[in-house]
Structure formats: structure tokens, C-alpha cells
Amino acid sequence: MTQSTTARKLSIAEAFDSLMREPLPLRITAYDGSGAGPEDAPYRFHIASERGLSYLMSSPDPDLAMARAYVSGDLQLFGTHPGDPYEALVVLKDGIKFRRPSPSELVTLVRSLGVSHLVPPTPPAEEAPSRVRRIFEGFRHSLTRDAEAIHHHYDVSNRFYEMVLGPSMTYTCAVFPHETATLEEAQTTKYDLVARKLDLKPGQRLLDLGCGWGGMVRHAAKEYGVKALGVTLSQQQAEWAQEEIKRQGLDDLAEVRHLDYRLVEEGDFDAVSSIGLTEHIGVRNYPSYFTFIKDKLKPEARLLNHCITRASSHQSHKPGEFIDRYVFPDGELAAPGRLVSAVHDVGLEVHDVENLRLHYARTLAGWCANLEANWDACVAEVGENTCRVWGLYMAASRLSFERNEIQLHHILAARLGDDGGNGFPLRPTW
Incomplete structure (x- = not known):
């Protein structure tokens, strides 16, 4: 100046x-x-x-x-x-x-x-309260406060999600098998990769934590003959998922419940998948979360944990103010080493870690293209302000994945048998 x-x-x-x-x-x-x-x-x-x-x-x-x-x-x-x-x-x-x-x-x-x-004006209605004000909704990651955080982001409108996510109704990173693969092909590939890493077989039982609209549950039931139970804190997701399960005639194998994962009573599962839930549970809760999973697994059964991670352990677990207020209230991310240590320290044996960072950048580009193509209908469904939130958040996230500011990791682990067996072959089969 x-x-x-x-x-x-x-x-x-x-x-x-x-x-x-x-x-x-x-x-x-x-x-x-x-x-x-x-x-x-x-x-x-x-x-x-x-x-x-x-x-x-x-x-x-x-x-x-x-x-x-x-x-x-x-x-x-x-x-x-x-x-x-x-x-x-x-x-x-x-x-x-x-x-x-x-x-x-x-x-x-x-x-x-x-x-x-x-003098600050009143924030837009789409903004969640600050972290300090959210204490009135309960302690961070309590049952009540987690339910409210999930409601804020996921109970927007199933129709809106259908237009943005596409037919798969899958709101997690896809896996693109080749450069020209469509978003739908990539989401199917992701579910199949998870199934193969878990070594699913007919007659087994799968627990899918944070199941969203039930994509993994349906894939496991339909393609692998697995009896699959999914749980989600979003009532709208659970209702949509159950209707789709019935429409596809998978009632005898697949079920989605509107339920906090901590309230699942069944045990002795052959596999547990956690696809996009760890971001919501809080870093300090990793030990109790992975202990819960270990207790739900049979000996020599497998866990596949899929979640967004920090690119460095020196970064804060907390998200920026925009993400915290408009996208994922109370969300937290850790570096992959922190997650691997948490899984390892509860007694699960880690077998494979895979970074799918650039696949998430492609996934977000696909979702943005869907939002742009369906803009008028999306605005009519949820309002222009909400649509602007989504366009901004997804495009910015794409850039963050491309620039290696955040990553996406698969962590594959197993519960050991009493004799130290882990159920894995000598070399990976997936």
C-alpha cells in the first residue's frame, strides 16, 4: 500500500x-x-x-x-x-x-x-454451531452428539444424494480399475476389492459399520452370498437402504439398521468392514473403536478399515472451520501411522496398508460433474445455498487429495486365533 x-x-x-x-x-x-x-x-x-x-x-x-x-x-x-x-x-x-x-x-x-x-452478521442457516456451542448437544462423540453431527450432513435428502452420487448411492472413495472407468464401475470395483481383501465366502457373516445406503451390504449379499448387517446413524440412509434391499430381493441375506455401531449386540462375525466411519469417531476413541471391532470378530476373521487420513502426523486432527461448520461437524483425521498403531495395539494383526489418494480425487470430480449436470433439480430439492456448500466442499477436497494434503487408506487386519493363526495364505490373493 x-x-x-x-x-x-x-x-x-x-x-x-x-x-x-x-x-x-x-x-x-x-x-x-x-x-x-x-x-x-x-x-x-x-x-x-x-x-x-x-x-x-x-x-x-x-x-x-x-x-x-x-x-x-x-x-x-x-x-x-x-x-x-x-x-x-x-x-x-x-x-x-x-x-x-x-x-x-x-x-x-x-x-x-x-x-x-x-460486526459478524448471522451465519447462513446451513452452518452448524461452533465447537464450543456444540457442547450443549452433548460431549464430543457421545451418542447424542454423534447422531446430531451425522444428521447435519447425511439427512439432507435421499433424492439429492441420488443425483450427486449416482445409481450406486455410494458416498466413499471409489477405486478406478483403469483410466476410462466410469464412476459406477469404480464404485463396484471398490466394493469388490473390499470383499476380496476380506476373503468373503458364501454363508459367512459380515458387519458393515457406518454402512451409508447399504452398498457394501448389498454387494456382499448379492455377489458373495454373505449374510450382511449394516448400521448407520442416518435414518434416511437406513430407510432408503432397506427399501433397496427389498427391491433387489436380498431380504434373506442383507439388513440395514438405524443404529449406533456401539449398540450392535451380535458377535462372531467372519468379517467387519468400516468404510468412511473412522473419520467421525474421534481420534481419542480409536482404542475403544478397534477393541469393539476385535470383540465382534471370530478368531482368524478380518477387518478392512477404509478412511481419509492426514498426509503428515504433524497436522492437526481437527478439520478447518469450513469443513467443521458446513460439512463434517466433529470430524477428525489422523495420519495412517496413528491408525495402524491403534489397530495393532488392540491386538489385531495388520497385514496390508494401501493408499488410494488419487482415486478419491477422481471420485470427487465425478460427484461434482453430477452436481453440475443436475444443478437445477438439486437446487429445487435442497436449496441453492446447500448446493453451493456441496460444490465448494467437493471441489476443494478434490484439490486437497491431488496436492497430497489428505489421503485415503485401506488397513487390512485380522484377529489372531489362540494358537497365533491369522487365516491368511502365504501371499495375498486379492
């Missing part, structure tokens, strides 16, 4: 431009008629209202500030579709580099933009 700009009030666009260490790679415009950045830039952010400016100025967390303004429609993005803003996010991540202004520059900025804009 030069002496000439500190001596006068700045327009909104000038104020934001003054905070950049390098020239803007995109165009910024605002409701006061101001603009900054190249006029021919492929992407343009428009601050459409005073409320949007207040969102941007009042939150100490930049990601949460931008998310609030974007979700509410007060920060508009032009040049890309809201169902898949991936390309614009790449430009933002690579090209927006803020600098720390001096105290005198801060005074000029606040005077120019208005002290009143430092």
Missing part, C-alpha cells in the same frame, strides 16, 4: 488488492462499482452486498469468511459453474498470496471499508 493510498479512502476492490503480495490472478469487483485485477481474467469474484463484505471482514478464519459469503450468495463467482468451482479454486490456491499489513495500513483499510463491517 503506497503513501498515496493510505492518505485517502480506498474502494472495496482497492482494499482487497492492497493486501496481495503479488498481482491478482483474477478479477475482483464489488457493489460499490469498484474493480481490481485483470479485466480479461477467466474468473471474477463479486462482493455483492454489505453483508458479504461483513462476512469477509468479521471472521478471523479466511476460509470460513469466504465460505459464509459464498454460501449465502453475497460473494459471487463468475467464469465457472457453482457445482464444480475446481478450476477457480486452483487459481485461488496458486495465485492468492496475502501479506500482513502494518498497523497504519489496517487503520486505513478499516476506515475505508467501515468499522460496522467488523
Whole structure:
């Protein structure tokens, strides 16, 4: 910021431009008629209202500030579709580099933009309470609070999920067998990989924890003749899954219950799959979670744990404010070594660890494409604000997987028999 700009009030666009260490790679415009950045830039952010400016100025967390303004429609993005803003996010991540202004520059900025804009507006209705306020819903990862967290994200609308996820109704990382595989082919491949790693056989019993809409349960029953029980904290998921089980005539083998996994009473399972649940249970609960699983397994039976992981053990377990408030309240991630240690330390023998990071980036690209293709119908189903949350979250997550900021790991383990047997052949068969 030069002496000439500190001596006068700045327009909104000038104020934001003054905070950049390098020239803007995109165009910024605002409701006061101001603009900054190249006029021919492929992407343009428009601050459409005073409320949007207040969102941007009042939150100490930049990601949460931008998310609030974007979700509410007060920060508009032009040049890309809201169902898949991936390309614009790449430009933002690579090209927006803020600098720390001096105290005198801060005074000029606040005077120019208005002290009143430092007062936080009411957050969008789609935002969950902060971590501090959620204590009133119960202690973190209590039965009550976990149920509310799952309800916030998963009980949006089954019809919405059908349009975004596609026919598989699978909301976890797919496994792409080749470069041209479709999303549906990749989800089937994922379920079959899990089944083969678990060495499922006709007549066995499978427990699927956090089963979602029952994809793994149905695959195990239909393709492997396994008697499969799935549990989910989402009532909408359980209802949809049971209807689909009946529609496919799998009632004699498959069942999905609306139930916290901690309340499952049956035991002596031949296999347990946990696909996308570990992210929700809390890192401090790993020992009790994997002990629970061990106690549900027969001797020489297998566990396949599939979950998002941190790329480094030095990263915080807690997600950023945007993910915590808008996507996965109370979600936590750990590095793969922490998970392997937790599985190992309860007495399960770890046999295989596989990183599927880039497969999740492809999966998210497919979901964004579905949201973009079905945008009008999705907006009619759940509202434009919710659709913007999903487009932003999925595109940003895709970028995080591509840049190795987060990963996706399979951990395959077994409960040992009394004689030390593990049921595995000398070499892997999957």
C-alpha cells in the first residue's frame, strides 16, 4: 500500500488488492462499482452486498469468511459453474498470496471499508454451531452428539444424494480399475476389492459399520452370498437402504439398521468392514473403536478399515472451520501411522496398508460433474445455498487429495486365533 493510498479512502476492490503480495490472478469487483485485477481474467469474484463484505471482514478464519459469503450468495463467482468451482479454486490456491499489513495500513483499510463491517452478521442457516456451542448437544462423540453431527450432513435428502452420487448411492472413495472407468464401475470395483481383501465366502457373516445406503451390504449379499448387517446413524440412509434391499430381493441375506455401531449386540462375525466411519469417531476413541471391532470378530476373521487420513502426523486432527461448520461437524483425521498403531495395539494383526489418494480425487470430480449436470433439480430439492456448500466442499477436497494434503487408506487386519493363526495364505490373493 503506497503513501498515496493510505492518505485517502480506498474502494472495496482497492482494499482487497492492497493486501496481495503479488498481482491478482483474477478479477475482483464489488457493489460499490469498484474493480481490481485483470479485466480479461477467466474468473471474477463479486462482493455483492454489505453483508458479504461483513462476512469477509468479521471472521478471523479466511476460509470460513469466504465460505459464509459464498454460501449465502453475497460473494459471487463468475467464469465457472457453482457445482464444480475446481478450476477457480486452483487459481485461488496458486495465485492468492496475502501479506500482513502494518498497523497504519489496517487503520486505513478499516476506515475505508467501515468499522460496522467488523460486526459478524448471522451465519447462513446451513452452518452448524461452533465447537464450543456444540457442547450443549452433548460431549464430543457421545451418542447424542454423534447422531446430531451425522444428521447435519447425511439427512439432507435421499433424492439429492441420488443425483450427486449416482445409481450406486455410494458416498466413499471409489477405486478406478483403469483410466476410462466410469464412476459406477469404480464404485463396484471398490466394493469388490473390499470383499476380496476380506476373503468373503458364501454363508459367512459380515458387519458393515457406518454402512451409508447399504452398498457394501448389498454387494456382499448379492455377489458373495454373505449374510450382511449394516448400521448407520442416518435414518434416511437406513430407510432408503432397506427399501433397496427389498427391491433387489436380498431380504434373506442383507439388513440395514438405524443404529449406533456401539449398540450392535451380535458377535462372531467372519468379517467387519468400516468404510468412511473412522473419520467421525474421534481420534481419542480409536482404542475403544478397534477393541469393539476385535470383540465382534471370530478368531482368524478380518477387518478392512477404509478412511481419509492426514498426509503428515504433524497436522492437526481437527478439520478447518469450513469443513467443521458446513460439512463434517466433529470430524477428525489422523495420519495412517496413528491408525495402524491403534489397530495393532488392540491386538489385531495388520497385514496390508494401501493408499488410494488419487482415486478419491477422481471420485470427487465425478460427484461434482453430477452436481453440475443436475444443478437445477438439486437446487429445487435442497436449496441453492446447500448446493453451493456441496460444490465448494467437493471441489476443494478434490484439490486437497491431488496436492497430497489428505489421503485415503485401506488397513487390512485380522484377529489372531489362540494358537497365533491369522487365516491368511502365504501371499495375498486379492
